[in-house]
Amino acid sequence: MTGTTAALHRPGTVGEATRVLAELGDADLLAGGTDLVPALRAGTRRPRAIVALRRVLELRTRGVGADGIVVGAGVTYAELAGWAPAPGLAATARAVGSAQIRNAGTVGGALGSANPRGDLLTFLTAADAQVLTCSARRGPRTVPLPDFLLAGRRRGELVTAVRIPPTHGPQVFLKIGGRQAAYPALVSCALVVDRADGRVGCAFGGVAATPPRARAAEQFALAEIDWSAVPTGARAQALARRFGELVTEAARSAAAQLPEGPRDPADYRWHAVGVLAARALARCLAAPAGAEGPAAEGRGGGTVAGS
C-alpha cells in the first residue's frame, strides 16, 4: 500500500535500534508515519530499509526533573496536548493538525522531518531545547536544537528525546494557515517568558529554513519589561507593537528564506509573524503572575499557557 519495497525492522530497545541502524547504514526511521508514509507513497523517499520505533518503549517516556522537562521521541502530540507540567508544549501540540495526526505524530518525527513550518520546532526553538540523540558508534549526545537542525540527523543516529530548561512564566504559541482548523502553519510564532530573570525567547516558523530567534526583539523585551510590575494599558500595547515590529524586521533579515508561495508572499509572512509576536507578547503581559498553569489559560484557550 505504501509503495515501498523496503525491509522492515522492529527493534525493542534504543540499543537494538542504534545497532540495526549502524548495520544497515541507510535506513529510514518510522515513528507515527504521518510524514514518512506520504513520502513513501509519493515515491519521494525510497529507503532500502525501515526501522519502526513503536516497540521502543523507552522513547515513549516523559518527565520533569531539576534540569527541565524531558520528552521522549516517541511521545505523540495527543499525549502532550493534555500534559500539565509542560503547558507551552501542550498548547503547541493542540495546534497541530487534526485529531488523527495528533494521535499518530511524534516529537521524534517532527525533529526527523525538520519541516520549516513544523509547529513544534518553532516552540522548541523559543524554549532553548536540547536534542538528545544516540548512535551505536558515538553513544548518547546532546545538541542544541539549532545545531541539530542545521546539521541534520546524522547517519546511524536516533533522536531519543528533547529537553527544555525549566522556565517560570507564560508561554504562547500562535500560528495561522489557510482555514479555521486542521491546517499546516503558514507562519507561527512562539514566546517563552521567564519572569524570574526577565528573559524572553521568541522564535518564528514558516519564514526561513529553520525557525530563527528574534534576538533584537528579545533584547528589547528584556530591557523594557519589568515582569514584577507588568505594564498594562497603552504602555503594554506600545510594547507589544514595537516587539512585533522588531520580529518583522528579524523575519525580513532572516537568512535562508523559504520560497514564496501563492498564498503567502514573503512580505506578508514578515508582517504576519510580527502580528503574531505582538499578540503573543500582549498575552504574556496580560497573564497574571503566579496564577500560571493550565487553569490560567486565558483568551485563546489552547494557545496561552503559563508554567
Place this chain on the structure above:
Amino acid sequence: MTAALPEPGRAGIGASSLRPDGPAKVTGTFPYAGDLALPGMLHARTLRSPHPRARIVGIDTSAALRVPGVAAVVTAADVPGVATYGLIGLDQPVFAATEARYAGEPVAAVAAVDARAARRALAAIQVDYEPLPPVTDPEAAMAPGAAPLHPDSPGYGPGGDHAGSGHPNIYRQIDIRHGDDPDLVGDVVVEDTYVFGMQDQAFLAPEAALITPAADGGIDMVTATQWLHSDREQIAACLGLPEELTRLTLGGVGGAFGGREDVTLQIHGALLALATGAPVRIAYDRVESFLGHPHRHPARMWFRHSATRDGELVAVQARVILDGGAYASSSVAVIGNAVTHAAGPYRVRAAHLYGASVRTNNPPCGAMRGFGVPQVTFGHEAQMDRLADALGMDPVELRARNALKAGDVLPMGVPIPGPMPARELVELVAARPLPPPLDPASPGVASGLALPGGRPAGADPARVRRGVGYALGIKNLLFSEGADDSSAARARLELGPDGVPRAWLHTACAEVGQGFVTIAGQIARTELAVEQIVLAPADTAVGSAGSTSASRQTWMSGGAVRGACAAVADRLLARVARALGLPPSVVEAPRRVLSLRDGEIIGPEVGARIPLAEALADGPVEAEYTHHHRRTERLDERGQGDAHVAYAAAAHRAVVDVDLDLGLVRVVSLALAQDCGTVLNPLSLTGQVEGGTAQGLGLAVMEELVTVDGVVVNPTFHDYLLPTIADVPDLDFVAVTYPQLDAPYGVKGVGEAPTGTATPAIVAAIRAAVGRDLRRVPVRPADLVMPGPTASAGAASPGGAETIGEAETIGGEDGHAG
C-alpha cells in the same frame, strides 16, 4: 447484484426519505469503485509527462517489460482504434504520442501483478522528451498570429460546427450583441477586471476502474463515472470495439462535481486488460487525481456596467477569457454558458458580451458544478456592488430593481422562461435575521474557535471587523444549445420471491452522491403504489441517462422513471380492465375508472378492489420510457437564440468576520434563498444546497489549484485546502417552490445554482469589512492587509482594462464565431 432499498415505510415524493446507501456509506462498508477486486487481477499505473510541453522523441519500454511481474506496457502505439477522445471534440490523445501538452498528461500505462511492480516498471520506461516553451497565458495563446498548440487537433464541436473560431488556439468564441445599440453606455459607469483561480472538484474517492476482458472479445468495465454511455462511446472508439461489446457498469462513486464527466483512466485500463487477457484494476492516488481530471476553468474577465442615475441597468459589456488548458474537454460548452450568463439575472437594454475559451499548456479544464457560470457570477456581482456604491444605492435594492422576471428578454434575444423569482429571492435573504454581533464573552470567542483563523491564530476581537454581502445569480438547467440529452428508464412491476409486489427499476443514471437512488424509489412508490423498490445497477444494458451534471438528473432521469412507471401502471390497469370485462373505451384509457392506491387497484364506480399481488399473478408488467426536454437552439453569429431549457435562481447573504491585522476570514453565517421548483425530498435538497454553498465558500477563501509555468504545485490535501466543518457555518436556507411547468412534478435542478452565488456573496462581505476592491478569488490573506498590487488582479490582464475594454476590440478583428 440488485439491492433492495431498506426503506422504512412507504415514502413517495415530497417526503424526506433517507438514502438507501446511507448506512453503508457512513459505516464504511459501501464499495467504491476503488474497492473492487477480482482474483488474479493485474494492477495498472499511469506514467505522466513531467513537462507542460515537450516533444516526445522516443519511448523505450523494453526495460519496463523486463521488470519481474510486469504483464504489459501500453503507449500511443498500442491504441487500435481512434487515437484521440474527448467529451465534445476528439482532440485528446489516449496517450501523448508526439508531443505532451500539459504536465501530467498520460504517456504510458503498465499492468503488473502488484502495484509495486507496476510502479517499478513506470520508473523503467525511458521517455526521451525535448522540452518546449509552454504557453500558459491564454491572452498570449489567443493573440493574432500565435502558433497553434495542437495543429493536428480535429474539429472541436459536434459535427465540427464550433471549429471555425478563426484562431487555432481558441476552442470557441462567442459574441453576443443585444439591443439597438449593443455598445450603449448609461450615465453611471463602473468597470474593472477580475481574476478567477482554478478550482478542483476534489472529490474524495480517486478515479478507479476494474476491467475484465470477456470471451466474446469485448470488455466488462466497472468504473466511477458521471455518464456511462459517453464513456462507452469514447472507449469503444479508441479500442476499435463495437459499442455492444463495450459494457460498462457504474461502480460506487465517491463524489464527482463534473470531474468524472471526462474519460480519464478507462481506456488505459481497457487496453491493458485486452493486451493481457486478465482483469485489470487501474486507479489513481490523490496526486494523480488532481492531475488526471479536468478542473474548473480559471478566468480573466472585464466588465463594464452602466445604469441610469436612478439605478436602472442600461448596459453590460463583458469580455470573458477562460483558460481551457491543453485539451478541449467541454470548453466549447462552458464558454457558451459563461457568456450567456455574463449579464447575470438582470434586465438590460443593451449588452455586448464576448467570451473565448482558449487552448494553453495548462492542465485541461472542463466541467465543474456551475459549468462556466460561477466565473461570471463572481464578476457581475462584484460589478453590481460597485454600481450600488457609485449610485449611493443599497445593493439589495439595486439587485431587486433590476432582477429578471419571467418573460423579460435575455441578451440572447429570447424571453427568460418562468418561474423566475429572482427579485423575491434577494429580498428574502436580505430579510433573514442577522447573526448576533461578536460577543467577547461568548465561549467561541473566548476560546478563539469563533474568531478568524480559529484557536491558534489568537485574533484580538477588538481588531475583528464584520461585513455583510449579497449575491444573486441564475444558472441554466440541463444541456443547452440544441442538445437532446434524453434519459431512458425501464420499470417493471412484479411479485418478489416473497409474493409481495415490488417495482424494479433500471436506468443508466450515475448516482454520484446527489441522491437519485432515493428519488427514483420515491417516484416509483408514488406512481405504482408499492413499498418495495429494487434498483438494478446502472449500466449500459439500458439506454443512456445522459450525464449526471447540469442539474439535470432529477428532471431527466426522474422524468424517465416517472414515465416508465406510468406506462407500467397504464398497462396493468388496462389488463385489469380487460379482465373485468370493462368496455374497450375503458381498456384504452383505464385511468378513467381505475387507479392504483396502497397496494391495490381500485375502481369505486365499477366496484373493483383488487390487491396488486392478484393483478400481478398473471405475470409482471414492464415498460420503457425516454424523457426529452424541450428543444433549444444554437446561438447564431450575433449570439442570439433560445439556448437554454430553463433556469434556476439563487441568492446568498454572507456575513464574515475579518482579522484586520492578518487578513484571515471567518464566514460567520450564510443565508440562501433558492428557486427550487417542486421539492421531491426536502432532506436531499438541503444536502445539495449545503454542499453547493460549501464548494462556493471554498472557492471564495481557500481552494485553488496553483500552477507555476503550467505545473500544478499543490496536488495534495495538505496544500489544496478544502473547507472543514469549522469553516462552513450552518446554512439558513429558504426554498422557494414555484413549479417548473414543463418538468416532471414541477421540479428544478438544485445542485449548481448555490455554488455560483456563495462565492461572490462572501467576497462582497469581505469587501464590506475591509473596504478594499477585491478582484480575485480565492481571496488570500495578503490581499486584505498588504499594500499594493497583491490586492488587485495583478498580472491578470495584459493590456489592462483600458485596451481590452474598448468596445471595438471586444471580440477583436477576427472575433466572430462561425
